[in-house]
Amino acid sequence: MSTGNWPRIGVAALGAAAVALATPLPAWGAGDVTDTATETFEVRLTPLNGSGVHGTGTLILDESGHEPVLTVRLDVNNVIPGQLHPQHIHGFTADGPVEGKGPQDDATCPTGGSRNQIEGLPEEAQRPDRSLALEEGLDEYGPVLLPLQPFPVPEDRDYLFVETYTGDELDALNLDEVALTNRHIVIHGGLVDGFDRDGRPDTYVASLPVACGEIEMSR
Template sequence: MTGHRTARLSAFLALPAALTLAAAAPALAHEGHGGHQEAAAAKGSQAYQIDLEQLNDSGASGTAMLSLDGTKLTVKIEASGLVPGQPHAQHIHGSTDGHDFHCPDASADKNGDGITTTAEGLPAYGDINISLTTKGDTSKDSGLAVDRMPAADKDGKVSYERTLTVSQDVVDHIKDLHVVQHGIDPNGNDKYDFGKGKSELDPKLPQEATAPADCGMVKGAAVGSMPSGGVETGSGGTQGIESPGLLAGGGAALLAAAGLLAVNRRNHQRTAEARTDRH
C-alpha cells in the first residue's frame, strides 16, 4: 500500500514539472531566436528608416538610417536626384519637447511662386535640431555651413555617414524627428543661381541653395522590438522556433510522466485483482 502511494505521488510531482518544462520551451526557444536583438534592445540600441521624398519637384529621393546606441547616433544617407557637384545642407528637424512637426506639402508655398522656401517650410517641419555636417560642429549654428555639408557627385548622388553624440532628449524623442536635405535646381542648369532670388536665411546665398529638396519622417519599430501583433498563438506549430530540441524535451518529459501514470494504474489494477482472488 505504501509503495502504491509513493509511486502515485511521484507521478503527481513529475507531471507539473513536465508541464512547466514544456511551457517554458517555446519561451526559451524564442529567447534564443531573438537573443541578439533583445540584448541590443536592453542596451538601448534602436534603428529607424526614413524614406526621403522630393519637395519642390526637385526629383530628389533617398533613404536615411538613424541608429542609436545609447547617446551615440549614427546617420547614414543615400540620396539621388540632387544638384550635381553642389553642396546640400541637410539637417534633422523637429522638436524634442512634444511638438508635432512633419514634412510640408504644397500648401506650405504661401506666396504661390511654386517654391516652398525654408522659411515657408519651417512651420511644418520645425527648426533645426542637428546639422548633418561632414565634420565639426553639428548644432543649429552650423545649419548653413555649406563648406562642411556633403556635395553631390556628378550624377547628383550623396552618400553620407557620421556618428554623433546627442542629448538624451534626442534619444527619447527620436521618432518625432525627421531629415531634410536642401538645394534645388528649378531651371535645370546644374548649379545654384539667383533665378529664384536671394535666400531669406542668408542674402549671400541663392534661394535655390537653401530651399528644401526632400524630406522624410521616422517610421517603423525599433530594431529588437516585438513584431506588430505580438507572438502568434493558436497555430499549434513550431514555425519560427530556433531550438526545437527544447520543445521536444518538454514533450518527452510529458510522455514520461504519462507513462509513469499508466504504470501506476496497471499496478493498481493488479493489486485490486490480487485482493479479489484472495477473497
C-alpha cells in the first residue's frame, strides 16, 4: 500500500505528541499566578544622645502570599542591661502629627539642632538641653508606625532581636504606596544627666532616643 506524500513520523515523536495533547493547559486567572517577590533591606544604627548605642539590622519583606510578611532582625550593642528598650519603625503619614510632612517624605535621623525645642524634656534631666527627647525628634523621623515588640529587656550590654509581623500589624507602614526605604528605625532607652552621689548617671528614661538608622535596600 502506497504511503503517498505523508511524512514518516517516529514512534517517540508520536508518544510525545500524545502526552502534550493529554496535558491540560494552565489557567492564567489572576488568582493562579503566584508573586514570589521578596526584598531584603538593611539598617545601620548609630548613636543618639551620646549613648554609644550602635548596631545593625536586616529586614526581609515577603509579598509572595496573600498578605505581606516582614521579618526584622536587630543586633544592638552597648545598651543598658536590665532595662526596657522600646524600638520602632518611624515615618511620616498623610494625617500624621508633623505639619508639612506626608507619606512620600523620607524620615531622617535627628541632628544636634533638634534638641531643646521642648523645655524640660526629659523632666528628670538636670540639663535637658543636652538630651534629645522623643517628641523633639518627630520632625526628623516622624511618629511611630510599627512598634517592634516585644520590647527587649537585655541581660547584658547587647541584644539580638528577631520577630515577624504580618496582617494588620503592617497597615500603618502603607507598603502598597510607600517604600520601606522611606522609614527609619529608632531604639529608645538610656541614661540622662541626673547623677548620684558618686557622679554616675542614675536616671533611666525609657523613651529617650539612643540610636537611629535608615532602612536601605540591601546591597
